[in-house]
Amino acid sequence: MKRFARLIQKLEQSNKTNDKITALVDYFNYADDKDKVWVIALFTGKKPKRPIKSALLKYWAIEITETPEWLFSESYSNVGDLSETIALLLPPAENTSDYQLHKWIEDLHDLEGKDDETKKNFILNAWNTLENQERFIFNKLISGNFRIGVSNKMLVNALAKQSSLDSAQIMHSIMGKWDPYEITFTELINGIHVNTDNSWPYPFCLAYALESEPSTLGDIKEWQAEWKWDGIRGQIVKRNGELFIWSRGEELVTEQFPELHFLIDILPDGVVLDGEILAVQDKNVLSFSTLQQRLNRKTINKKQLEDAPIGFFVYDILEYEANDFREQPLNQRRKILEQLIGGLDESPVVLSPVINCNNWEELAELRQTSRSINSEGIMLKKLSSHYHSGRKRGDWWKWKINPYTVDAVMIYAQKGSGRRANFFTDYTFAVRDGENLVTIAKAYSGLTDKEIKEVNSFVTKNAIEKFGPVRTVKPELVFEIAFEGIAESKRHKAGLALRFPRILRWRKDKKADEINTLEDLRQLLASTM
Amino acid sequence: MALIEFTKRGIYCKQGDFYVDPWWPVDYAVTTHGHSDHVRFGNKYYLCHTLTKPIIKRRISEDLNVETLNYGESIVRNGVNISFYPAGHIIGSAQVRLEYKGEICVISGDYKIEDDGISDVFEPVKCHSFVSESTFGLPVYKWQKQDIVFNNIKNWVNDNVHQQKTSVLIAYSLGKAQRLIKNLAGDVPIYVHNSIANLNEVIIKAGVNLPETIRITPETTKDELQKGIVIVPPAMRDSRWIKNLSHPVTGICSGWMQVRAHRRWQSADAGFALSDHADWPGLMEAITATGAEKVYVTHGFTATFSRFLNDNGIESAEVMTKFGQEDDEENKVDLADVETHNPKTI
Numbered sequence: 045m046k047r048f049a050r051l052i053q054k055l056e057q058s059n060k061t062n063d064k065i066t067a068l069v070d071y072f073n074y075a076d077d078k079d080k081v082w083v084i085a086l087f088t089g090k091k092p093k094r095p096i097k098s099a100l101l102k103y104w105a106i107e108i109t110e111t112p113e114w115l116f117s118e119s120y121s122n123v124g125d126l127s128e129t130i131a132l133l134l135p136p137a138e139n140t141s142d143y144q145l146h147k148w149i150e151d152l153h154d155l156e157g158k159d160d161e162t163k164k165n166f167i168l169n170a171w172n173t174l175e176n177q178e179r180f181i182f183n184k185l186i187s188g189n190f191r192i193g194v195s196n197k198m199l200v201n202a203l204a205k206q207s208s209l210d211s212a213q214i215m216h217s218i219m220g221k222w223d224p225y226e227i228t229f230t231e232l233i234n235g236i237h238v239n240t241d242n243s244w245p246y247p248f249c250l251a252y253a254l255e256s257e258p259s260t261l262g263d264i265k266e267w268q269a270e271w272k273w274d275g276i277r278g279q280i281v282k283r284n285g286e287l288f289i290w291s292r293g294e295e296l297v298t299e300q301f302p303e304l305h306f307l308i309d310i311l312p313d314g315v316v317l318d319g320e321i322l323a324v325q326d327k328n329v330l331s332f333s334t335l336q337q338r339l340n341r342k343t344i345n346k347k348q349l350e351d352a353p354i355g356f357f358v359y360d361i362l363e364y365e366a367n368d369f370r371e372q373p374l375n376q377r378r379k380i381l382e383q384l385i386g387g388l389d390e391s392p393v394v395l396s397p398v399i400n401c402n403n404w405e406e407l408a409e410l411r412q413t414s415r416s417i418n419s420e421g422i423m424l425k426k427l428s429s430h431y432h433s434g435r436k437r438g439d440w441w442k443w444k445i446n447p448y449t450v451d452a453v454m455i456y457a458q459k460g461s462g463r464r465a466n467f468f469t470d471y472t473f474a475v476r477d478g479e480n481l482v483t484i485a486k487a488y489s490g491l492t493d494k495e496i497k498e499v500n501s502f503v504t505k506n507a508i509e510k511f512g513p514v515r516t517v518k519p520e521l522v523f524e525i526a527f528e529g530i531a532e533s534k535r536h537k538a539g540l541a542l543r544f545p546r547i548l549r550w551r552k553d554k555k556a557d558e559i560n561t562l563e564d565l566r567q568l569l570a571s572t573m
Numbered sequence: 574m575a576l577i578e579f580t581k582r583g584i585y586c587k588q589g590d591f592y593v594d595p596w597w598p599v600d601y602a603v604t605t606h607g608h609s610d611h612v613r614f615g616n617k618y619y620l621c622h623t624l625t626k627p628i629i630k631r632r633i634s635e636d637l638n639v640e641t642l643n644y645g646e647s648i649v650r651n652g653v654n655i656s657f658y659p660a661g662h663i664i665g666s667a668q669v670r671l672e673y674k675g676e677i678c679v680i681s682g683d684y685k686i687e688d689d690g691i692s693d694v695f696e697p698v699k700c701h702s703f704v705s706e707s708t709f710g711l712p713v714y715k716w717q718k719q720d721i722v723f724n725n726i727k728n729w730v731n732d733n734v735h736q737q738k739t740s741v742l743i744a745y746s747l748g749k750a751q752r753l754i755k756n757l758a759g760d761v762p763i764y765v766h767n768s769i770a771n772l773n774e775v776i777i778k779a780g781v782n783l784p785e786t787i788r789i790t791p792e793t794t795k796d797e798l799q800k801g802i803v804i805v806p807p808a809m810r811d812s813r814w815i816k817n818l819s820h821p822v823t824g825i826c827s828g829w830m831q832v833r834a835h836r837r838w839q840s841a842d843a844g845f846a847l848s849d850h851a852d853w854p855g856l857m858e859a860i861t862a863t864g865a866e867k868v869y870v871t872h873g874f875t876a877t878f879s880r881f882l883n884d885n886g887i888e889s890a891e892v893m894t895k896f897g898q899e900d901d902e903e904n905k906v907d908l909a910d911v912e913t914h915n916p917k918t919i
Contacts (some may be wrong), residue, residue, distance in 0.1 A: 060842075
């Protein structure tokens with residue numbers, strides 16, 4: 045446990061990926077094999093058996109520290125994490141122990157079915173044996189998730205470095221089905237429980253933003269124009285009867301999107317598709333916020349499946365009949381793709397359409413309509429281009445539309461959660477409506493840490509009223525809010541709602557009487573209908 | 574009649590006609606210590622501890638009219654007896670004891686219980702009413718002994734030196750910086766920012782025994798700094814100067830670093846929970862030792878701490894200070910740091 049506690053400490057002591065990987069490699073070099081398996085399990089979201097409810101942990105902690113419940117709650121809201129609050133409240137441990145991580149996990153497992161008194165004795169004894177950081181980890185084993193800034197990819201890179209195995213293979217191994225109580229470390233990273241050959245993805249081909257006029261690209265006839273969809277870039281791999289879905293983050297997300305699993309019966313073996321995972325209904329792309337309901341979920345319920353049905357808009361084909369097709373020119377790849385996918389009429393898998401235009405002006409005009417179909421603009425790909433690895437200048441360009449913006453004044457502030465628990469980071473903005481201010485959006489991202497501190501200090505000094513965690517502040521700070529769309533809304537006082545509002549920048553140069561009016565937004569709304 | 578009242582200008586003693594740590598200019602300002610939120614420009618007279626005098630003269634103005642007291646000494650002003658006792662917060666920090674017709678009130682300013690090796694150790698003073706801070710007035714704030722924290726910092730520095738990284742500690746130029754210098758001095762040379770070096774000069778001249786440090790100048794090489802410990806004030810935190818060092822890693826020394834959320838919030842690499850304020854047990858210990866019948870709770874977790882005291886039979890009231898109870902003092906940018914910080918000089 046001590047070694048693991050040290051690892052967590054090292055991971056927290058740096059913001060740099062390289063340092064974190066070094067710390068992980070160091071850990072995997074020296075730690076006990078069984079512990080290593082559990083660390084991989086914990087960092088990838090696999091939880092050990094949890095025979096004790098976290099409410100009981102809290103209750104016992106309150107009891108032995110004689111802390112009033114309200115004071116515990118105050119502490120919890122300052123710390124922002126139950127496991128940590130308990131670890132900090134407890135008196136210093138009287139004993140120490142070298143008991144290993146996996147032993148603690150096994151002991152916890154053995155508590156299954158025991159009475160509360162036995163459980164309590166075990167927990168109190170553990171608390172009295174573990175140092176602060178170890179206690180925090182121990183509590184997390186019982187009641188929480190390990191969110192410490194280690195992505196699956198970072199973990200895999202560290203394992204690859206430590207074991208000299210290929211990282212895509214390790215990714216497939218650890219994303220597969222395995223039981224941390226059973227598997228050995230060597231078995232796990234070698235992927236004996238999966239066939240890693242089947243899952244190999246290709247590096248994505250990425251585009252740069254178009255900085256000049258498209259006419260500088262030459263004849264439009266040499267280019268393929270497509271809509272740029274705002275979803276999750278994905279790769280679908282079908283080999284030897286197995287189907288895999290990779291996200292752009294190089295994570296396997298197959299389980300998250302059951303709507304696409306039918307492809308296992310449709311696609312021939314030896315096919316790799318590039319495309320966009322989107323929320324799709326009747327072949328129409330839904331907003332990104334709809335898609336968001338489906339992201340990073342371990343389990344999906346029926347309602348989520350109904351509210352945010354998933355589809356896949358196919359851009360490209362990278363492997364066909366088990367041959368690497370990336371060196372083929374785009375127009376050739378597209379032909380194959382059309383044969384392969386074109387026939388899938390009644391499915392959520394759609395060939396992303398090509399936009400046919402005779403000249404750049406026509407295309408520029410069409411681009412203005414992007415928002416109406418939930419697209420972010422246009423992709424320009426040279427018909428003769430190969431499928432490059434990564435970002436390369438010249439062959440692929442993204443030609444995005446600009447977001448809408450509005451100048452608004454901050455009128456409420458609220459403290460954030462997690463790492464932002466002690467700063468006012470969530471703001472509500474208003475525009476002018478005659479003599480009044482009417483709220484139009486809430487946003488919590490877009491400022492630098494330094495700016496947030498500045499705003500924080502403004503809020504503390506200029507708070508007018510307190511409503512629980514919310515402060516009404518003097519309407520003084522003006523921000524430029526960017527948003528992707530505007531819609532009528534009966535639920536909002538303003539009668540309209542902004543889509544994806546976020547702070548573009550702090551307009552220190554503007555005063556509160558220079559902000560936009562509700563009428564401005566109404567006009568915008570009318571123009572989009 | 575109470576000895577003190579809380580007015581717009583600050584804590585006021587009517588009988589003696591003077592203020593303690595006022596926010597706005599007054600005729601006579603009794604000063605607990607030299608941090609800029611406790612002592613401000615513009616008062617006609619200042620009364621502070623002997624060691625605080627050169628500090629505030631350096632930080633505010635050489636022209637201040639300053640009277641001084643040592644710990645245990647007293648003067649009488651309009652019949653009110655004023656005396657100073659160590660608060661253990663920083664060098665020269667004092668609790669102000671007021672006595673008038675047998676009524677005793679102690680205004681503690683900022684304080685901590687643990688001996689930090691450089692400030693005179695906090696001394697509890699019996700009184701009827703006590704004014705206490707509550708910066709860390711939550712039971713999750715319990716400090717480890719400073720030896721343990723300094724060991725952690727030393728290990729961190731050693732690791733950094735080996736990995737060719739430059740260790741940069743962010744600390745207040747007044748107080749935290751000297752505490753670090755005193756406790757980290759050893760084999761690794763300590764390099765300090767101008768604002769800290771200036772204060773060190775004043776402090777050493779006043780007779781405090783402070784280990785030797787090296788002032789950072791344009792001639793100081795990155796290589797030298799990489800092998801040492803660099804201490805800079807919070808105003809330098811996100812500066813280009815730090816970014817340009819050889820593989821810089823920053824460490825923040827503050828009580829807030831006790832909590833992971835705060836550590837992660839800071840854009841620093843490492844956080845060390847080292848505070849010049851009393852932790853929860855420290856606050857309780859100090860308050861119990863005064864035997865006070867009434868406790869006024871100022872900046873920090875005022876509402877929480879005050880409620881806890883009331884629930885436990887100690888009459889308490891929360892007092893709003895000018896900047897509001899939630900402003901966290903250790904994170905505030907110390908104005909004096911900004912003023913003495915001239916990026917051209919380092």
